[in-house]
Amino acid sequence: MVLLTKLKRLSFCLPEKSGCLVVVDQMVVSIGNFLVVVLLARFLGVDDFGRFTIAWLILLFSSSLVMAVVVFPMLSTAPQLKGGEKKEYVVGCIGSYLFGSAIWVFVGVVAYVLSSHVESGGIRTLIFPLIVCVVFVNLQEVCRRSLVALNKMRLVLISDVVTYGGRFILVVVFGLFDGLSIEIGLWLCAGSSVFGVLVCASTLGFQGGLYSCTITAWRTNKSSAKWLLPSGVMQWTSINLFVVCAAYLIGPASVATLRVCQSLLSVFNVLIQGLENLIPPKASLIYSEGGKSALKNYLVRCSLVGTLPFLGLIVFSFLWGEFVVVAIYGGDYENITSILTIYSISYVFMYLVVPVRAGLRTIGKTKIWFLSYLVSSLFSICLVYYLETTYFLVGAVSGMLIANIIIIAISSAGLRTFLLGRS
Numbered sequence: 174m175v176l177l178t179k180l181k182r183l184s185f186c187l188p189e190k191s192g193c194l195v196v197v198d199q200m201v202v203s204i205g206n207f208l209v210v211v212l213l214a215r216f217l218g219v220d221d222f223g224r225f226t227i228a229w230l231i232l233l234f235s236s237s238l239v240m241a242v243v244v245f246p247m248l249s250t251a252p253q254l255k256g257g258e259k260k261e262y263v264v265g266c267i268g269s270y271l272f273g274s275a276i277w278v279f280v281g282v283v284a285y286v287l288s289s290h291v292e293s294g295g296i297r298t299l300i301f302p303l304i305v306c307v308v309f310v311n312l313q314e315v316c317r318r319s320l321v322a323l324n325k326m327r328l329v330l331i332s333d334v335v336t337y338g339g340r341f342i343l344v345v346v347f348g349l350f351d352g353l354s355i356e357i358g359l360w361l362c363a364g365s366s367v368f369g370v371l372v373c374a375s376t377l378g379f380q381g382g383l384y385s386c387t388i389t390a391w392r393t394n395k396s397s398a399k400w401l402l403p404s405g406v407m408q409w410t411s412i413n414l415f416v417v418c419a420a421y422l423i424g425p426a427s428v429a430t431l432r433v434c435q436s437l438l439s440v441f442n443v444l445i446q447g448l449e450n451l452i453p454p455k456a457s458l459i460y461s462e463g464g465k466s467a468l469k470n471y472l473v474r475c476s477l478v479g480t481l482p483f484l485g486l487i488v489f490s491f492l493w494g495e496f497v498v499v500a501i502y503g504g505d506y507e508n509i510t511s512i513l514t515i516y517s518i519s520y521v522f523m524y525l526v527v528p529v530r531a532g533l534r535t536i537g538k539t540k541i542w543f544l545s546y547l548v549s550s551l552f553s554i555c556l557v558y559y560l561e562t563t564y565f566l567v568g569a570v571s572g573m574l575i576a577n578i579i580i581i582a583i584s585s586a587g588l589r590t591f592l593l594g595r596s
Contacts (some may be wrong), residue, residue, distance in 0.1 A: 191492065197531075201337055205341060206439055210436035220429075225358055242401070242566035244315065249456075253458075265386035299359065320376065339365040340362060397534060415572045419561060438520060477529040512570050
């Protein structure tokens with residue numbers, strides 16, 4: 174409690190403007206993730222870090238569902254609500270997550286019981302830590318996004334400092350004393366997220382009745398989530414399919430290499446995730462006040478200005494990427510210039526997802542997002558085997574790039590059609 178009090182006092186030294194706090198907070202998240210990945214890559218080694226990353230893919234899959242059903246609808250709807258109505262809605266969104274996590278725990282327990290009757294190859298020991306890790310890592314993310322929706326950015330910052338700072342310290346301690354393993358790594362990520370949830374719990378209460386708030390929030394989110402949910406699932410049959418298949422078609426070490434590339438470029442997640450917290454609420458307000466024309470102009474500005482830093486990222490990756498990777502992660506990850514360069518090109522389209530998806534959610538046309546993922550999934554399923562068995566990691570990242578381009582091309586075309594139509 175003393176530490177939390179000091180962190181709160183320190184946060185009040187930061188400017189009141191939420192934009193500044195968003196940038197600082199996302200720096201904490203991105204740098205924290207980057208440092209933890211560096212430590213895990215060095216302490217676990219290439220093969221075990223690859224296996225850890227494969228386990229982490231399950232968490233990322235669950236996260237994509239949580240974002241589609243809970244977070245994305247919440248960030249677009251909450252700015253349109255006022256006072257107590259907004260608070261009850263946000264609490265209801267948290268309740269929706271808790272209901273979904275109960276289903277996940279049930280499925281995990283069933284998997285654990287069934288694994289005792291088959292040859293699991295050591296997977297059984299990872300089931301419980303993975304269950305707990307998925308529940309609390311996602312809960313911390315939902316809680317911090319709820320605070321974003323309530324415009325309580327100082328508490329978001331404190332929660333993330335506690336979560337990612339604690340995770341870094343725990344990994345260092347266990348790594349230095351040779352106590353780090355895949356299983357322990359999952360427990361440490363879960364434990365650090367619990368600390369962050371406790372910070373959020375000091376503000377997020379359930380005065381309105383959790384059950385009634387959950388029902389109301391779900392009714393509000395259902396029309397948007399019914400298309401965002403299958404889109405979230407198809408993220409794993411399109412872009413992420415190349416990562417999942419790489420684990421089997423190329424080997425666990427290939428997944429470790431992809432994770433290293435992603436981690437090195439994660440500094441640009443400060444921009445992407447920070448704007449993910451700013452653009453959807455702003456787009457919603459602009460649309461409600463100025464209509465389609467104002468929304469179109471805003472999204473075009475966001476798209477053009479936001480892509481500029483990523484053009485510099487491409488040049489950096491091509492010229493100095495391999496040198497930086499070897500210096501930070503070690504010689505096991507050399508000779509990846511082409512992979513890192515292609516991955517950095519993908520980041521242009523990963524960023525464009527933010528304004529395009531925000532626009533579609535704002536005007537209630539999330540079906541277009543679903544259709545873009547459907548086409549991208551068909552491409553990925555048809556070509557993933559050929560690309561990865563022929564061109565290996567270069568084929569994997571090239572497939573991810575093309576899948577990203579397909580999604581943005583179709584969804585932006587659909588968004589443009591509706592924005593240029595009559596109000």
